Amino acid sequence: MADILVTASIILVVIALLVLGYLGMKYPRGRRDWPHDGPRTLRYIISGILFFLILGLIYWVTQYWDYPVSGKALVYIAFFAFPVLFVLGLVFPGGKKGLLE
DSSP states (O other): HHHHHHHHHHHHHHHHHHHHHHHHHSSTTTTOOSSOHHHHHHHHHHHHHHHHHHHHHHHHHHHHHHOOHHHHHHHHHHHHHHHHHHHHHOTTTTHHHHHHO
């Protein structure tokens, strides 16, 4: 169990560094180049934290609770659906209006 937590922590640190590196290259002057205001930035941060909490909860449920096969299938579908929904939320923040325009 401890090995999985260490590996997951290392992976999360690497992903965080890659995201911060990308943002640093895209917006080199920091806040002056960032196109979003404070509340929208806070919403992005909270959405990211919630995304990782939900993925952690899904992992915890699959590791420690026994489900029938159909239940596990639904958990795996949810595990892959949340990242897709998260990316769609970032690409189309206006929801259905963003998709249709």
